[in-house]
Amino acid sequence: MTLLAEKPASVLRRPPERAPYWTMRRRDQLAGWLMVAPQLAGIVAFVIVPLGLVVWYSLHEWNVLAGTFDYVGGENYQALLDDPRLGPALRATGLFSAGLVVLNLSLALFLAVLLNQKLRGTVVFRTLFFSPVVVTLVAWTIVWGFLLQDNGGINGFLDLVGIDGPNWLRGDTTAMISVIVVQLFKNVGLNMVLFLAALQGVPAELYEAARIDGASAWARFRRVTVPLISPTILLTSILTIVGSLQVFAQIAVLTQGGPGTSTTVLVYYLYQQAFQFHHFGYGATISLLLFVIVLALTVLQWRMRKRWVFHEA
Amino acid sequence: MKLRTLTAAGVAAALLALAGCGGGSENSGADGPIDLRMTIWSANAKHAALFDQIAAAYKKDHPEIGKITFEAIPIDNYTTTLTTQIGGGNVPDLAWILESTAPDFVTSGALAPIDKDADLLPSATANWEQDGQLYAYPFSTSPLGVFVNTDLVTAAGRPTPAQQIAAGTWNWEQAAATGAAVQAKTGKGGIVVGDFDFKGWDTLNSIWAGWGARPWSEDGKSCGFDSPEMVDAMTFVHKLVFTDKAMPGPGVTKDFYAGDAAMVLTQISRAALLEKAKFKWDLVPLPKGQAGEYSVVGQAGIGVLKRGEHVDAAKQFLAYFTNQENSAKLAQFFPPPRKSQLTTETLAKANPLLKPAQLQSVVIDGIERGDIKTSHTGYAELQQTVRAALDPLWKPDADVKAVLSGVCAKINPLLSK
Numbered sequence: 001m002t003l004l005a006e007k008p009a010s011v012l013r014r015p016p017e018r019a020p021y022w023t024m025r026r027r028d029q030l031a032g033w034l035m036v037a038p039q040l041a042g043i044v045a046f047v048i049v050p051l052g053l054v055v056w057y058s059l060h061e062w063n064v065l066a067g068t069f070d071y072v073g074g075e076n077y078q079a080l081l082d083d084p085r086l087g088p089a090l091r092a093t094g095l096f097s098a099g100l101v102v103l104n105l106s107l108a109l110f111l112a113v114l115l116n117q118k119l120r121g122t123v124v125f126r127t128l129f130f131s132p133v134v135v136t137l138v139a140w141t142i143v144w145g146f147l148l149q150d151n152g153g154i155n156g157f158l159d160l161v162g163i164d165g166p167n168w169l170r171g172d173t174t175a176m177i178s179v180i181v182v183q184l185f186k187n188v189g190l191n192m193v194l195f196l197a198a199l200q201g202v203p204a205e206l207y208e209a210a211r212i213d214g215a216s217a218w219a220r221f222r223r224v225t226v227p228l229i230s231p232t233i234l235l236t237s238i239l240t241i242v243g244s245l246q247v248f249a250q251i252a253v254l255t256q257g258g259p260g261t262s263t264t265v266l267v268y269y270l271y272q273q274a275f276q277f278h279h280f281g282y283g284a285t286i287s288l289l290l291f292v293i294v295l296a297l298t299v300l301q302w303r304m305r306k307r308w309v310f311h312e313a
Numbered sequence: 314m315k316l317r318t319l320t321a322a323g324v325a326a327a328l329l330a331l332a333g334c335g336g337g338s339e340n341s342g343a344d345g346p347i348d349l350r351m352t353i354w355s356a357n358a359k360h361a362a363l364f365d366q367i368a369a370a371y372k373k374d375h376p377e378i379g380k381i382t383f384e385a386i387p388i389d390n391y392t393t394t395l396t397t398q399i400g401g402g403n404v405p406d407l408a409w410i411l412e413s414t415a416p417d418f419v420t421s422g423a424l425a426p427i428d429k430d431a432d433l434l435p436s437a438t439a440n441w442e443q444d445g446q447l448y449a450y451p452f453s454t455s456p457l458g459v460f461v462n463t464d465l466v467t468a469a470g471r472p473t474p475a476q477q478i479a480a481g482t483w484n485w486e487q488a489a490a491t492g493a494a495v496q497a498k499t500g501k502g503g504i505v506v507g508d509f510d511f512k513g514w515d516t517l518n519s520i521w522a523g524w525g526a527r528p529w530s531e532d533g534k535s536c537g538f539d540s541p542e543m544v545d546a547m548t549f550v551h552k553l554v555f556t557d558k559a560m561p562g563p564g565v566t567k568d569f570y571a572g573d574a575a576m577v578l579t580q581i582s583r584a585a586l587l588e589k590a591k592f593k594w595d596l597v598p599l600p601k602g603q604a605g606e607y608s609v610v611g612q613a614g615i616g617v618l619k620r621g622e623h624v625d626a627a628k629q630f631l632a633y634f635t636n637q638e639n640s641a642k643l644a645q646f647f648p649p650p651r652k653s654q655l656t657t658e659t660l661a662k663a664n665p666l667l668k669p670a671q672l673q674s675v676v677i678d679g680i681e682r683g684d685i686k687t688s689h690t691g692y693a694e695l696q697q698t699v700r701a702a703l704d705p706l707w708k709p710d711a712d713v714k715a716v717l718s719g720v721c722a723k724i725n726p727l728l729s730k
Contacts, residue, residue: 258704
């Protein structure tokens, strides 16, 4: 800092034809860089460097037990293309993401609209729906695991109303539905709060004008609410899709990828390959595939925003 | 441009400083005390107390040793956590190793060779040897037995297994009938296979070994799931769950130790869990299978990690930890692999909860006769592949033979590797 303070003084004594090095612009630049430096250092240390290492690992066969680390070139990538288990893993990931994103966004929006009314008790319900967001994920999942057992709470309740409930975590379809629902209720509160904030930002006079024009409640929602909160819809959908592609703990606790491989999503498969089967190089290759998928989906959404997001057109 | 270079240099310097901090704090000095760390999967307070007692006695005679830590890692993810530690450079000096992953650890060269005591039973060391060299001490050689809640069996109006043994009728048909009677009459669970939960399929070897079935051939090259013995055994298990209703079904948990099941097939080292049991219990050998009497032994080894910081100190401590005297102490939890200690007298002193007859029939006969549990190189991948392929079996209308052929189709490529 003393360096910065002294420089201009010395510059003053120089012949006038030489422009001072530490111009206002340069000083501002340096200050800007210094301000972002901590954040930048964090990104480099915890994102860029690990990402580079993952690429490096993917070119190697790394056996942690033997302590060997051999360069294999593109072999892991070839193995990925030939892997018969990759297709089912991608399918499970797609099913999970599609199910979660659709259910999460529609439920979150529905709850937000409902709780945006000026009625008694909305604060209680807002708190109720938001509280799972702050619960530890694994604890939340373990409790659901008990509820979803064949002789667990959910089937006990269904039994009371005369329904013979399925063995939730042991059927291919019901296991997938179960992990989606567990994740849905865990995080729907977060999107709900984001939607609530957006809803409250919609100017009341627009609704009034629409009402005077004779628009029905649905038309007001469709033509006024949705366009005005579309930036939030974009944000929540990107967050939810990215989050859904990274689902791990629920699968590890509830199903361990089963029954069969019906809930072996990509992240769980990469965990199996890297940490259980000790194929760290191959695991790194799968994680790069996941990275490319997340990147592609995010870029796609970002590109498409101009078509439907208000303020962006 | 200059500024950009400056910033980049600053960031690089900061990173280096960070990395430097991490690297500098490691205890690598040869002069300071040597700290040893052993990973184990038991968090049992009594086990820990005994280990600490042995470690304290060792430290008295070995001033160069600082701390000896026994780090408990939950059994569910034990091997995964251990290998992740090794992969991350946080290598423990000693580690318990499950019998199923013995070939992976022994053949990979991860373990340092150790000395073999002549007192060790050859059947106990076989799993841990390569080219005549021992790579882990067969620390616990624990036969599987059946713990019986005799209160529940009697309440269901069935003769107890002990009575059936006396009458010569203790076989799987009778065990199934008892399990079914308990489930039907008391609403509690019948027969529970310890650690199975319709995922840990390898624990079913406590049943299928009675049919003479094996998951794969002894050389590990060919699949045994589609063998007639295995089909018969698994048909029996399927019937046990879905037709006889003698075993709690998938997704149903019944805790034997809490009094919720009639029988559990597990290692005798679990007897410690029954100390405060509020019901009458007994320990009996596995029922007679279709292929006659049989026994299955679970095993754990302790190895010295070659890439640990203090290999020689770890070897010395392991030799002390498992010597004649300490092995006798450990025998109360972990049946010793030593010929000289496999007597009812030694075992009875260490296992006050078990009667001499139980020790003779289950432990001593079991270890001498028993098959060691399944193992193979690349075990984790095989384990998961079989688990996934076997899942369709756990439905009431499953075609046992077709499912088992499917298992072979999936694991043949792995076995032939």
